[in-house]
Amino acid sequence: MRTTRRDFLKIGGVCGLVFLVFPTVKGLAAGEGQESLIRKLAMMGQEGSSSVPSRAGTREIKWGLLVDMEKCWSRVDCVECILACRREHNIPDIPTPKEEIKWIWKEPFANAFPEQEHEYLPEALGEKPVVVLCNHCDNPACVRVCPTKATYKRADGIVMMDYHRCIGCRYCMAACPYGARSFNFRDPRPFIKETNPSFPTREKGVVEKCNLCVERIDAGLRPACVEACPAGALIFGNLEDPDSEIREKLRSFLTIQRKSELGTRPKVYYALP
C-alpha cells in the first residue's frame, strides 16, 4: 500500500492530537488514585527502604497544632522552636529580609491577627509575639492553584511540597493568605550553617514552607518545634481523635485562628490566655 502525503498527514495529525489530549484525560480520570501514588512516592523518598508502617494516609488522622499563648509568652525572647526547625530542615540564614526563607517565625499579635486589632487593645498585647507557620489548611488555596501538583495535601491533612516538581511559578505564594511560603531567590546552600544530612537541602528557584515535620511524624515522632518548646506551649495531635490532648485543649480553651473567614479551614489553633 502506498502512503500518500495526505494519509501521512492525517495519521500524523491524529497521533499528535492523541498525544496532546491523553495526559489531560489521564489527569482528570486519575484524581484520587494519582494523589495516593504521589503520597506513596513522597513517603518512599523520606523513609527509604526501612519504612516504618505509619498511620499517615488513613482517614482517621488529621494532624493539627495548638499554640498555648500563655505558656508561649511565659518565656520572653524564646526562639527554641524556630532554631529547632532551622536545624531540622536546613533552612538557610539569608541576610536580606526580602529573600528570607521562613517556616516558623514570630509576628506581633496585631500583624498575625489583624482582624482582632482595635484601638483599645492593651498595647503590650498588640506587640506580643505570636509564632506563625503554614496552617496546613483543610481547604488549601496553594494546592488548588499549583499547576503541577508540586504542592499537595496528604490524607492526614499535611500540605506538602515536592521540591523536584516545583517549576517556581510562585502562584502558591500569591494564593497563600498567610505569607507562609518562601521562594529560593538564590542558591540557599551557602547560607546553611550546619547541614542536617537526613533532610534535603533545596535549590534556587523553588518554593518551600513548613511541612509539619512530616519526616518525623512518619517515623512516629512529634514535630521538632513541638519537641523543642521548653514551655510545652505547642500541642500537636490528631484532630480526629476526641481523646487526644489537642482536642482536650480545644474543648477547654477559647481558641482563635488566622483569617478563618477566608474559608481555608486552617489547622493551627491559638489558645488565648
Added chain:
Amino acid sequence: MLVKALKGSPRYWSWMISLLMLMGVGFICYLWQLNQGLTITGLNRDVSWGLYIGQFTFLVGVAASAVMVVLPYYLHNVKAFGRITILGEFLAVSAIVMCLLFVIVDLGKPMRLFNVLLYPTPNSILFWDMVVLNGYLLLNLIIGWNVLEAEYKEVSPPKWVKILTYISIPWAISIHTVTAFLYAGLPGRHYWLTALMAARFLASAFASGPALLIILCFILKKFSRFDPGKEAIEKLSAIVAYAMIITAFFVGLELFTAFYSQVPAHGTYTLMYLFAGLEGHGKLVPFMWVFVVLAALAIVLLVIPGTRQKESTLLLACGATFISLWIEKGLALVIAGFIPNPLERVTEYAPTLPEALITLGVWATGLFMLTILYKIVISVKEEIA
C-alpha cells in the same frame, strides 16, 4: 512567503538589527538570571510577581483584542476591516509569543516547564491559561497564514479556515477571562478578589489593543504603500472610545465599592497605596496619576468627533490610551495586589536594571516577530495590488 521578510530597505534592516541587539542584551541578562536566580530582580517574598507577570497580563489583553477586528468582519460583515483583520491576527500572534516568554522568564525553574504538561492539573487556572494561550497562538497563526497565502495566490481561503476563525472569536474572550481568573480566584488578595476582574480586563484590552493597531496602521501607511482605509480607522477609533469609557467606568465601580462600603477587604488599602501612598510608601502614586490624566485626555480626545477624526489628535489619543492602560495593567494591577502583604505590612517593589533589560528584550522579540509578519503582509498586498 517567508522569503519576503528577507528583502527590505536599509531602514528596515537597521530597525531589525537594533531589535536584535536589544534581544541580545536581554538574553545575556537572562543567562545571568538563570545563573544567579531571581535574586537579580526586584522581586521579593512579599511582592513575588512583578514586571514580568505584569507585561504578561497586559499583553494577553493586546492579543485578545484581535477579536475586535475579526468579529465585526466575520460576524457583521463590516467590509472596512477586510484589509486589517490579518494585522489584528498577526498582532495577536506576536503578543502571545511575548506572553509565553514573560511567563518563562518569570519561572524559578524554567527547565521544568513541561511539568505543566506531564502532570496536567485541571484545578489550576495556570494550567488552563497554558491551554487557552497556546491554542489561541496556533489558531491565529494558522488562520492568518492561510488567509494571506490565499490572498497571495489570489484564490479564496479554504473553508476550514473560516471555521477556525469562528472558533477564534470566543477563544479570544477566553484567554483574557482565564487570565483574569488567575487573580480573581485567590483568597486574601483583596484588590484582585473581585468578580469585575474579567470584565475589567476585557474592557481595557479592547481599548489598548485597537489603539495599538491604529498606531501600527499609521506607521505602515507612512513607510509603505499600504492603506488601511479611512473607514477602518474610524471604526477602530470608535471601538477604542467605547472601551476606554467602559474601562474608566469599571475603575470607578471598584473605587466606589471600596471607599463607600469602607470594608478593608475590598482592596481599600491597596487603592490608597496606589493613589495616595500607604504608611509612607508610594512608589506607584505618580504613575497612577499619570494614568488618570492620560486616560482622561484619551477619553476627551476620543469622544469629540473633531479630534477623533483628525490624524494627529487621534494618534495622541491612542498613545495616551496605550500608555495609561499599560500603567494600570502592566504595572499597578499585579504589583499593588501584593500590597499590603498578608501580615499587613507594606513591602515595595521596583524592578532592577537587568530585570528591565530582560523585559525590554522580550518586547524586542515580539516587535521583531511582528515586523517580520507585517513585512510579509505588506509585501503580499503590494504585489497583488
